[in-house]
Amino acid sequence: METILIIEDDFALMRGLADNCRFAGYNVETATDGESGLKAALDLRPDLILLDIMLPKVNGYEICRLVRKEKLDMPIIMLTAKGEESDIILGLNLGADDYVTKPFSIKQLLARIDAFLRRRRIAEPQSYEFCGYTLDTVSCKLSKDGQTIELSPKEYRLLEYFVKRRGRALTRDQILNAVWGYNALAGHRSVDRFVTTLRGKIESNPHQPTYIHTLREIGYMFEPQ
Numbered sequence: 001m002e003t004i005l006i007i008e009d010d011f012a013l014m015r016g017l018a019d020n021c022r023f024a025g026y027n028v029e030t031a032t033d034g035e036s037g038l039k040a041a042l043d044l045r046p047d048l049i050l051l052d053i054m055l056p057k058v059n060g061y062e063i064c065r066l067v068r069k070e071k072l073d074m075p076i077i078m079l080t081a082k083g084e085e086s087d088i089i090l091g092l093n094l095g096a097d098d099y100v101t102k103p104f105s106i107k108q109l110l111a112r113i114d115a116f117l118r119r120r121r122i123a124e125p126q127s128y129e130f131c132g133y134t135l136d137t138v139s140c141k142l143s144k145d146g147q148t149i150e151l152s153p154k155e156y157r158l159l160e161y162f163v164k165r166r167g168r169a170l171t172r173d174q175i176l177n178a179v180w181g182y183n184a185l186a187g188h189r190s191v192d193r194f195v196t197t198l199r200g201k202i203e204s205n206p207h208q209p210t211y212i213h214t215l216r217e218i219g220y221m222f223e224p225q
Contacts, residue, residue, distance in 0.1 A: 005046035007037030034058025053080040068095035075116035162222035171219040
């Protein structure tokens with residue numbers, strides 16, 4: 001399930017967008033000001049961002065600039081009441097992929113979202129391999145030597161998050177926000193507990209892991225040896 005982050009300070013509009021995106025089959029995270037929205041974008045790294053421009057604390061232009069500065073390439077669709085050509089050009093030059101002027105048709109917006117994410121799916125690998133394992137992101141299954149290894153939905157999402165970020169140091173907060181959701185009530189112990197169960201299913205010796213490495217006082221790194 002792909003994740004859409006909606007950063008919009010108009011609560012009624014944000015709620016309507018969130019409900020429609022969830023009904024369309026997407027996971028949705030929300031933020032109602034620029035500061036929390038920027039943090040969610042950098043920590044959660046969603047598949048697509050719906051971004052209002054006129055936001056309290058940090059405006060949408062700045063969020064877009066900082067997200068692109070971090071080399072994050074998810075599609076960004078800007079939502080704004082502004083319709084001046086100069087505003088549109090500024091947003092696009094800062095890295096936005098599309099620009100929708102309020103009021104807009106929700107059906108047209110969902111069609112644009114689907115088009116962006118469909119192209120993103122095609123561009124991404126459909127499977128990842130490591131040490132004899134194959135993680136199929138289409139069927140959401142892990143296998144080794146032709147045998148399926150049963151994973152819970154949370155274990156699958158955790159492994160997928162690790163595999164796609166191979167060799168990167170990941171904090172517990174980043175993992176928590178990406179796998180459990182930005183507004184989740186779970187804590188670091190939940191991350192540690194699921195890492196332990198995942199190790200039990202893929203590591204030959206879970207007490208001396210060779211795939212998911214613990215980074216003291218930081219979090220974890222997926223780096224098969």
